[in-house]
Amino acid sequence: METRLLLPTKENIKKVGCALRDGMLAGIPTETVYGLAANALDGKAVAQIFEAKGRPMDNPLIVHISDFSQIERFSLVSEIPEKAYKLAERFWPGPLTVIMPKGTAIPDEVSAGLDTVAVRFPSHPVTKAVITAADRPLAAPSANTSGSPSPTTAGHVYHDMQGKIPYILDGGICEVGVESTVVTLCTPVPMLLRPGGITLEQLKDVLGEVEVNDAVLHQLKDGEKAESPGMKYKHYAPKADLILVKADNEKYIGFVNERADEKTGALCYDEDVPYLNVKTFAFGGKDDYTSQANRLFDALREIDETDVQTVYGRCPDTQGLAMAVYNRLIRSAGFEVIELA
Ligand code: TXA
Numbered sequence: 001m002e003t004r005l006l007l008p009t010k011e012n013i014k015k016v017g018c019a020l021r022d023g024m025l026a027g028i029p030t031e032t033v034y035g036l037a038a039n040a041l042d043g044k045a046v047a048q049i050f051e052a053k054g055r056p057m058d059n060p061l062i063v064h065i066s067d068f069s070q071i072e073r074f075s076l077v078s079e080i081p082e083k084a085y086k087l088a089e090r091f092w093p094g095p096l097t098v099i100m101p102k103g104t105a106i107p108d109e110v111s112a113g114l115d116t117v118a119v120r121f122p123s124h125p126v127t128k129a130v131i132t133a134a135d136r137p138l139a140a141p142s143a144n145t146s147g148s149p150s151p152t153t154a155g156h157v158y159h160d161m162q163g164k165i166p167y168i169l170d171g172g173i174c175e176v177g178v179e180s181t182v183v184t185l186c187t188p189v190p191m192l193l194r195p196g197g198i199t200l201e202q203l204k205d206v207l208g209e210v211e212v213n214d215a216v217l218h219q220l221k222d223g224e225k226a227e228s229p230g231m232k233y234k235h236y237a238p239k240a241d242l243i244l245v246k247a248d249n250e251k252y253i254g255f256v257n258e259r260a261d262e263k264t265g266a267l268c269y270d271e272d273v274p275y276l277n278v279k280t281f282a283f284g285g286k287d288d289y290t291s292q293a294n295r296l297f298d299a300l301r302e303i304d305e306t307d308v309q310t311v312y313g314r315c316p317d318t319q320g321l322a323m324a325v326y327n328r329l330i331r332s333a334g335f336e337v338i339e340l341a
């Protein structure tokens, strides 16, 4: 299959919208990462997503809407919890996914057999325009090959999906750069399942109490159930061996330089670059969490363009937007962290 990269002109948005309604796949930009979209109400169309990504069938998908009223119009949920209205009012459209009790229209392929469904109202103008053109809610995981870093440019999508899907709409670089925050309203107390563009602090501001699922910051123990199935898989990993180093600036730089050779790299902060004697992959300023989120996946993909074999990464903070960066990076590193006292 030929994969066509399209600019988001009115005509192209209409073309892609119609193709999606007719059961085809398309790579589409969102404000978080690029999505691999299909008509969420068409189980057969959705099944192709799993094939193109090589995604395990037990990992459910997010359903994207371009207007709050579509939740009822398309019977996406069986009930809209009171708290969902509050979250929507504050954070939608935007990088927040809300898990609610599943409605009758949701095919099993979307919910992976769970009795809940994930809904997101993205803010990117092109995403909204495509959903509106399709006149259908769109199921869309990140448009990467399963296990790889999520795509933040149309080029990343092309790299992973070339020959597998007919269209990719190029909407430029994603503004947030990490995937949406996932919160469930189907637990007794709302629970954060995946940190993202909306921070825990922001959620608490609207919901009061919010629990943080164990899998957000820690590796699940053998046999422990993943509340969010996606959190149990190895993810975002470069081909090189990535190890995180928890240390202050000086100790990190010393540790890496002691091990310097051609096969070693550093996934570091911008400020570290001049001091390191190895190939560097900078992913933002030390205290600039917005830039870290924005550049992390591109930096991880950059590692794969070189032949370094071992990469020592800075261990990010865990507050604010940095929690999302930490959550992705510990998975990229397969939870391997060296702590220097
Ligand atoms: O920003 C985003 O959320 C991007 C863009 C394209 O919108 N999408 C995205 O989708 O990141 P994906 O499939 O890569 O991640 C969805 C996450 C997975 O960890 C999945 O397990 C979880 O959401 N999820 C989906 N439905 C769920 C449900 N009903 N219950 C619990 N977790 C769910």
Ligand code: MG
Binding pocket: 141, 142, 150
């Ligand atoms: Mg993903």
